[in-house]
Amino acid sequence: MSEQRSVMVTGASKGIGLATAERFARRDDVGQVVVVARDSPAFDQAVARLEAVASPSVKVWPHRVDLADRAATLALVDDVYAMHGNVDVLVNNAGYTRPEPIHQIDFAEFERTMAVNLYAPFTVVQGLLHAGNRFEVVVNVASTAGMNGRSGWLTYSASKAAVINMSEVMREELAIYGTRVACVSPGRCATDLRRALAPDEDPATIMQPGDVAAAIEMLASDVGRFVDSANLVVRQ
């Protein structure tokens, strides 16, 4: 592990991912923050914000990729390792949902949900391992919806339940490399994704993205080694 850590955060154009990337970008013990989202004006603005707040030691590297596209995700992994070297801290945060009752679920939407929420984090981890990457910490962002199924959220709940379980397996298999694998399950948090799930809720009354980001940063810190991070629930 290098002295200044390299951090990679997916889904960093807004919400929890942007707040997480910002916390790492402000640190003096970080050298690079690799951020991933689809190409959009929002992502451009996020990158500009990260560059504005970053500590002098930190370089911000944006990668514009659709994580539902497996070939593009594999290419991303190759590019990241070739361009930036070892990823010490990986935060698999990108997430997608389109809540629909069972009778109306379009199978292509189910596949998209699984691709972004489950297959992409798997592909990034496996691809980097194949490239020779040695992770210090991997944080997978699941959800309390993955612990208890919710009516109308079948595809999302199923994908997040799988993320919780996948994290347990990664945690066991990667321990021999000295890698810690943590799973974070946020409860309701004021983001665009939450608005899709609960359009009538007042975002000012619920947890904010920075609160979850602080928990993720803690897991990647020294004290994180002593926290039971098999599935850390962060909620009000």
Ligand SMILES: NC(=O)c1ccc[n+]([C@@H]2O[C@H](COP(=O)([O-])OP(=O)(O)OC[C@H]3O[C@@H](n4cnc5c(N)ncnc54)[C@H](OP(=O)(O)O)[C@@H]3O)[C@@H](O)[C@H]2O)c1
């Ligand atoms: N908010 C909550 O209440 C809550 C609760 C539990 C868990 N979570 C989880 O927290 C994580 C962050 O979500 P959030 O609440 O912060 O939502 P958000 O503000 O909507 O952000 C979602 C992020 O994921 C990225 N993303 C989505 N689809 C993508 C794709 N196909 N390719 C690349 N990036 C993609 C988005 O980027 P672009 O759209 O710009 O590409 C965005 O940066 C997710 O895993 C979510 O499931 C959220």
